[in-house]
Amino acid sequence: MSRLCRQMDKKSTKAVENPGGNQRNWVGQSTLCKEDPALLTGQARFIDDLEPVAGLRHAAILRSPHPHAVIKRIDTSAAEALPGVFGVVSGADLESLIKPIRSVVRAPIPYVPIAVDKTRYTGEPAAVVVASNRYVAEDALELIDVDYDPLPAVADPLAAIAPGAPVLHEQHGSNIASQRSFSYGDPDSAFARAERIIEFSYRFPRYSSTPIETFGVIAHFERAPDRFTAWSNFQGPFVLHPLMSSSLGVPGNRLRLITAPASGGSFGIKQAVFAYIVLLCAVSRKLGCPVKWTEDRLEHLSGSSAASDRTGSVKAAFMNDGELIGLRYENIANVGAYVRAPEPASLYRMHSTANNCYRVQNIAIDNTLVLTNQVPSGLNRGYGGPQFFFSLERAMEIAARELDIDPAELRRRNFIHTSSFPYRCPSGSLLDSGDYDQLLDEALRRADYVALKNKREQARASGRLYGIGFAAGIETAGSNMAYVTLEQAAEERSKGDPKSGATATAVINMDPTGTVTAYICSTPNGQGHATVVAQIVADTLGLHPDAIDVVTSVDTSTSVWSITSGNYSNRFAATVTSAVALCANQVADRLKAIAASMLEVQPEQIELSGGEAIVNSSPKRAVALRRVAANAHWNAEASGGGIHETAVFSPAGLTSPDSEDRVPSSLTYGSLLDLVAVEIERETGAVRIDKYVSMHDVGNMLNPMIVEGQIRGGFAHGIGAALYESFNYDAHGNFTSGTFADYLCPTAMEMPALDIGHINTPSPMNETGAKGLGDGCSMLTPTAIANAVSDALGREDIELPLNMQRVWSLTQAAGT
């Protein structure tokens, strides 16, 4: 055993011996992650480690090599004849077992997770082989004979909506899945009285999450009654559960989803595992055996999911003094070959905060959803944020140059005033708290902005390319699930039942020996949820966090869950921790009541500390919590029969969209502001980051170490999008980014120094005062760097990623 392991063992042993500990106020401390010893010593169990039922067989998926083709015939006979092959199923074989999976878009664009008579993206499943092992399954894939009739394909969203473009879904007849227009305030008047109007058109690329662990599903169909169990690394949102059971044609309680104990990362993309749960469940039913499928990297890059890329324009109406009085957004979002739930939510996540951190009241938004021959889009860190901020925060920087106002000052002049919170945005969100001036002040101070500008002047005087860029943004957290229905017009929404809320749940049990187990349904993917839950519960019950076990594996048959459960929209800090706090209080109340009767005092006189219920009287009297717990279980007549508490945190005010399309989209709204200085090497096009300051307001920090980890991770994702990552397609729509040699992710070597600063305006909306923070710099870094490169080159036609070849081409153009 390594030294590290020994130390860990020693530490955990000690903790159990002394479950009370002496420290209080664990919340707010950088408590080490309780998940880490298992992860670091190879003890954590991931989906690929699980063999939950006997007789598992292994699946491999045949995927379309064409972006668009008619499937004329699939001959599986040679594959089926291969020794070790249990069965081969094509899309046609599963047609009766999988109904199209619904989304909020009502157009006839049926989505099933396997191609039936036509394939619409490279990587789309066309057949599934089930065999004794994955090697044989892959051998069999090569023996399947598919007669494809290739069709013209279109990957570019503007080309897809041009006349004569190949149509993906004939029954719909157009590649425009939907269009909606919104207006808040009076945009026409604002633009009529504007003294300056800034126009900015952009393209924001398609990129992805690429966690180390790929998708994994184990599907098991059983009869009497007909039911499915699926183990997977699905991350939620569990609003997809009813869509899955409906697609599979079983009642909700006959689709049991179980998530793996540990996760190898997600960053959003494991939402799309749900499509493969449906596919593998149907395969298990068809072949009558439990089936395990672990996605490989080639499949992941071509066939899992990606962020929706966006093409669009912003018009910004300004007064000469820099006041922003109106905004017009035109958003063309490419959702890929199908509208796969919860899309088109990425287009609406920032909709209700379209003013960002500014006071602007008059906003028009035109949204167009476009279908192309690309993998269906889905969750990716920031979910709609990076695209949104690229439009507005690039426009702010361009406006600053055109108005000849410092970009920091232009933002400051438009910030929502600190005294205005809570602040109702024109499109519906209620910003809970913030201090954007302080955020900016602190960023300028940390970066020594004046010195940085001098440095820029000196660099330019000697012919070097040096630029400074900003980006400011609010960080929505704890989604009101209703926001997705903005896609539907008000009258269409009114036909259905109202939808609203951002529910979170928690369960805490205390067993007869007095040990505590907490259960949450936030399906963490490495963020340390268990650590933070233990900190909260420890504080409330007067225990050491190591004495509190936290179960994060969700089982829809036994867990207390709702449609909002899962890991998305920064919801853990914003909502889940509040459910935990409420639940811990309920447990504390029970313990105090029982202890009070044991000690013959009033419950109000009891304090929970150091593993004891204590009466602060003289002389001091106490009873160990294990005795209180034992009493609860053994003396049920007096104590109520055990300690099992459930709490539901369902924050008020997260209503349905109103008739004017206003909806409070989230519960908490953190804020962040990035300031970056870059130097471009003219000869190579390399962008070198000279300084990067990132300021954050995440409300109360529950665990500063985890906060920093999240911010650094989001920054890495943002650096990837800014400089390296994009899914590329050739002129014929063929996918050209199918390996990690073609799709470049930043590594530790590429990460520049990051200076992180914090201010704190606690959220008044929840129990902990914490705001969600997981997206962080992933939303702003692409834009901040684009702004800095734009400043360095003196041009606005900046597209991401800013790889060396692209930047070099820009430096060769006249004027730089």
Add this chain to the structure above:
Amino acid sequence: MKPVAFDYCRAENTSEALAALTEYEDDASVLAGGMSLGPMLNMRLAQPEAVIDINRIAELGNIESHGSWIETGACVSQADALRSELLTEQVPLLGLALPWIGHYQTRNRGTLGGSIAHADPSAELPLCLVTLGGEVELRSERGVRAVAANHFFEGTLTTTRAQDELVTCIRWPVRTQQTGYAFEEIAQRHGDFAIVAAACSISAGDDGMIEALRLGFGGIEDKPVRPNLDSYLGALARPEMATDIAEQAANTLEPMDDATASADYRRSLAKLLGARVITSALSKCSSD
């Protein structure tokens, strides 16, 4: 990403490896470090009938001095090569180029022979071998032959190696007096295959006249190229000439044009890196 079934032959000595190569005719892949072959097998880009593992062959792990050559066995790892004082003293260009290859972890497994035999157009070791004018020793049951580097590499992942032949050793010319060496490359990320790599050696006489000038480029064409710069021989070695030489060299190139880099970008980088390595090599040969 699972390979097809293949026979696995672990050769204990060179004879066994050569016998296996003969036995499987044209359907065997030789496994040295496996840094390229591994992924190619997993992606089924390579579907050999047999994989012949040469890692256990002791004589392929030697680094030896033979007069004007240093010989490195095919299985010498890039990490061991970098740690070999003999090699980096006598072949300074390798000492400069090896740190650019992949990552610390991949250099522990990746071998000199594997990289040479794989013949990636942007790999560092083929570029060094071509620039220095080294040799590749090929053995088969038919016999032994030595092939000059500029004849060994034929194009992307293709060489003159016959299917029954094994790259057994690489011969690197030892350093000459008053010679400066330099190596540089540009990649999108640290450790990636280079977009363009440049290697240079320049020898100057006591009178300061250029006696030998070798400038090679990787990543530009489908194999490492060394433009003819004989017109500069006998000229006085001056730092100011670096740009001219690089420009002349770059103008002879026919760069690839692909999604990673346009032909213009590659040519521009060749000029830039060419000038940098010439400047660096010149500064070292005069101070030698």
